[in-house]
Each structure stands twice: as structure tokens, then as C-alpha cells.
Amino acid sequence: MRGPADHPQASGGAAAKVQEMAAKMGGPRRNASGAQVVVDVLAGFPAGKIEASIFPKILKGIHDRAGLEIRERPELERIRISVRCQDPGDFHPATGRLHAFRHVRSGDRHGTILVFPFEEAAVELVSQRIMTVSVLENYSLPGIDAVDTDEEAAASSLVGCLHAAGHTRIGFLSRDDPAGGHSAERRYRGYARGLGARGLRLNRHWVLNARMGDPRLSPPGVTAAASRTRESGVTAWVCAGDDEAYHLMQDLRAAGIRVPQDCSITGFGGLGPPAGLPRVTSMRAPYELIGSSALTRMINRVMYPSSPQRKISVEAQLVAGETIAAPSQP
Numbered sequence: 001m002r003g004p005a006d007h008p009q010a011s012g013g014a015a016a017k018v019q020e021m022a023a024k025m026g027g028p029r030r031n032a033s034g035a036q037v038v039v040d041v042l043a044g045f046p047a048g049k050i051e052a053s054i055f056p057k058i059l060k061g062i063h064d065r066a067g068l069e070i071r072e073r074p075e076l077e078r079i080r081i082s083v084r085c086q087d088p089g090d091f092h093p094a095t096g097r098l099h100a101f102r103h104v105r106s107g108d109r110h111g112t113i114l115v116f117p118f119e120e121a122a123v124e125l126v127s128q129r130i131m132t133v134s135v136l137e138n139y140s141l142p143g144i145d146a147v148d149t150d151e152e153a154a155a156s157s158l159v160g161c162l163h164a165a166g167h168t169r170i171g172f173l174s175r176d177d178p179a180g181g182h183s184a185e186r187r188y189r190g191y192a193r194g195l196g197a198r199g200l201r202l203n204r205h206w207v208l209n210a211r212m213g214d215p216r217l218s219p220p221g222v223t224a225a226a227s228r229t230r231e232s233g234v235t236a237w238v239c240a241g242d243d244e245a246y247h248l249m250q251d252l253r254a255a256g257i258r259v260p261q262d263c264s265i266t267g268f269g270g271l272g273p274p275a276g277l278p279r280v281t282s283m284r285a286p287y288e289l290i291g292s293s294a295l296t297r298m299i300n301r302v303m304y305p306s307s308p309q310r311k312i313s314v315e316a317q318l319v320a321g322e323t324i325a326a327p328s329q330p
Contacts, residue, residue: 036078037302038109039295042126044088044116053271054287058115058135059083061291069299079299082109092119110302113294117182131301135294136285138182138311145301147294147312151183151268154283154316155190156197158238158266161281161318163198166326167236167264170195171206171229173222173248174240184210184240187268191238206234223251235263235327242267245280249323260325270319281321290314 041062043055066079111131114123120139126132127144134146162170172191174184188210195202204211206229208222217225226237226248239245245267249259259265259278270284293312300307 035076035303036080036108037076037111037299038080038082039298040109040112041081041083042112042114043083043085044091044114044118045085053269054285055115057287058291058294061288061293062113062295064288065292065295069296073299073303075303076299079295081295086118088116088118088122091122093121093125111298113298131298131305133294133298133301135290136183143309145297145310145312147290147297147314149283149285149290149316150313151186151316152190152193154268155187155238156194157318158268158281158283159191159194159198159200161324162236162238162264162266163194163200165236165264165324168200169203169206169233170200170236170238171203171208171226171234172210172238172240173208173226173244174210175219175222175244183268187238187240203232205229205232210240219247219251223248223255227252227255227257230257230263236324237263237265239265239267239280242269242271242280242282245282245323246271246274246277249277249280250274260323262328264324264327266321266323270317278322279319280323282319283316284319285316286314 041059062081066081069079070076109130111133112126113133113135114126114137115135117137120141123132123134123139123144124141127141132144134144134148136148138146138148159170170191172188174188188207192202204214207214208225209217222244226234237245237248239248245265248265252259252263257263265280267280267282270282271280273279293314297310297312
């Protein structure tokens with residue numbers, strides 16, 4: 001079976017981190033007679049890019065929880081975990097490359113944990129063959145359990161942080177390509193909910209790359225639009241991700257707009273800043289807890305196949321940054 005380091009175009013540093021963790025995933029074992037459970041962890045990395053800041057933490061949560069499950073469940077002898085990375089673009093029935101699905105339901109495997117978004121047609125095919133738990137993505141398909149961050153509540157909290165600093169005209173922006181998932185959509189709903197809860201107005205002209213039917217803007221177009229909204233009094237932005245937040249900071253700085261002195265910004269993800277930029281105020285998902293919860297849910301499904309489907313939301317944690325200040329006076 002292909003491992004993380006064999007993923008096409010994986011960068012050496014990121015792949016090494018993931019491979020080091022995956023090497024530990026053989027699974028703990030007790031010296032007793034009991035059930036052996038084999039679980040695949042299938043991670044989607046578009047264009048061969050390994051998410052080194054998130055995926056190893058999810059794997060660590062899965063690995064550590066496997067040891068606890070063995071100690072706490074006498075009916076289990078061993079949990080074996082196999083890690084595989086897959087480009088979502090090659091993991092779709094329409095590609096005709098069904099060999100990518102051969103590892104599903106092969107040998108003695110009992111379940112698959114899907115990490116990051118895949119096309120729903122591919123997920124449906126997997127879930128029809130084997131028990132499936134999704135991590136960091138909710139699917140509308142029946143029979144799939146999910147463990148994800150409560151992104152709506154987190155985005156609403158970020159609006160609250162900006163409002164508490166005195167901001168009343170707050171925009172929202174996302175990049176044009178939200179990696180095929182629904183995170184940006186959920187964070188936008190949380191932004192809208194946060195505005196409403198505080199009696200603030202949602203102006204569609206202050207929402208970039210998030211509303212269905214609106215034109216999609218390239219990164220330079222997003223920056224230009226964000227700069228223009230200053231004329232209508234926008235003093236802060238909720239960004240769908242930290243990458244967008246840091247890119248916006250760089251572009252605003254080039255235009256002579258300072259963060260946070262002239263404009264406040266929040267992100268999502270908890271990433272550290274590039275050199276020369278302040279750390280963005282953000283929300284971070286507890287990825288180890290998410291991985292741990294996913295494995296526990298998978299073991300429950302394997303041991304009790306008739307148990308009902310569950311969607312588990314994990315609360316995100318505020319990462320205090322340096323990008324919120326009171327609105328500048330005109």
C-alpha cells in the first residue's frame with residue numbers, strides 16, 4: 001500500500017513529518033485473545049500538497065486514542081491503522097481509475113476514516129463498501145459519521161471579537177478555491193449569524209467569494225475590492241482562512257493600509273505568521289481531539305454496527321493575535 005511519502009509531488013519536509021507519524025500507526029496490541037480491528041486512514045491532498053500543520057496532529061490523536069481503546073476495551077486485542085494519501089482528483093468513479101478504490105474493503109479492513117474533502121460520488125462508493133467516518137467534512141450521504149469543527153460558532157465568535165473592539169462595518173472574504181469542501185460556506189454562515197446576533201448589517205458588497213451567484217474574484221481582485229470598501233466605511237475583515245488573512249495583510253500593506261492600525265483582520269486555522277507580519281487573531285481546531293474522536297467513533301461502529309449515525313462538532317479555540325484594534329478615526 002502506498003504511504004504518505006509516496007504521494008506525488010509531496011514536499012520532502014512535509015512528507016517526512018507525516019511519514020514519521022504514519023510509521024507509528026501499526027497499532028498497539030495486548031497479549032490476550034480478542035478482536036483485531038483494521039482501519040484505513042485516507043487523506044485527501046490536492047495536487048500532492050501534504051498539510052503538514054494539520055494532518056500529523058490528526059494522526060497523533062488517532063494513534064494515542066488507539067492505545068487507550070486497547071486498554072479500556074477488553075474485547076479488543078489489537079487496532080491496526082494503515083495510512084494512505086490520495087489526490088481527490090484521481091479518487092472519483094468518473095475518472096475510470098477504479099484501481100484507486102481497490103484498497104477499500106480489501107483484506108481484513110473494517111473501516112475507513114476520510115480526512116479532508118473528497119468528491120461525494122467517491123465517498124458514496126467508499127461508504128457502500130465499508131464503514132466510513134469523515135473528518136473535517138460533512139457529507140449529505142446517509143450512513144457516514146462525521147467529526148468536524150463547529151465552524152459557524154467559531155466564525156460568529158470572531159465577529160464578536162471585532163465588534164467588542166468597536167467595529168460595526170465588517171466584511172467577509174474567501175479565496176476563489178475553497179479546496180472543494182464546505183468550510184468557507186459554513187464560516188460565512190457563522191459570520192452572517194454573528195452580525196445578526198449583534199444587530200449589525202450584512203452588506204453583500206462587503207462579502208467576497210462567498211455568496212452563491214456572485215462573481216468569483218482572483219486574489220488581486222479580492223484585494224482591490226477590499227481596498228474599495230474602505231470608502232464605504234468597512235474597518236474589519238473576517239477571512240475564511242489564515243492564508244487569506246495573511247495574503248490580505250501583505251497586499252494591504254503594499255497599498256499603504258496598516259493592520260491593525262487602519263484595518264482589523266481575523267483568520268481561521270491558527271497558523272503562524274510569515275516573516276514580518278503580525279500573528280492573525282484566529283480560531284484553531286483541536287486536531288488531536290478530532291482524530292481521537294474519529295477513531296473512537298469508528299471502533300464503536302465496528303463493534304456495534306447497528307448504532308445510529310452521528311455528527312460530532314468539536315469547539316474551536318481562540319488564538320489571540322495582534323490584528324484587532326479599535327477602528328481608526330476618519
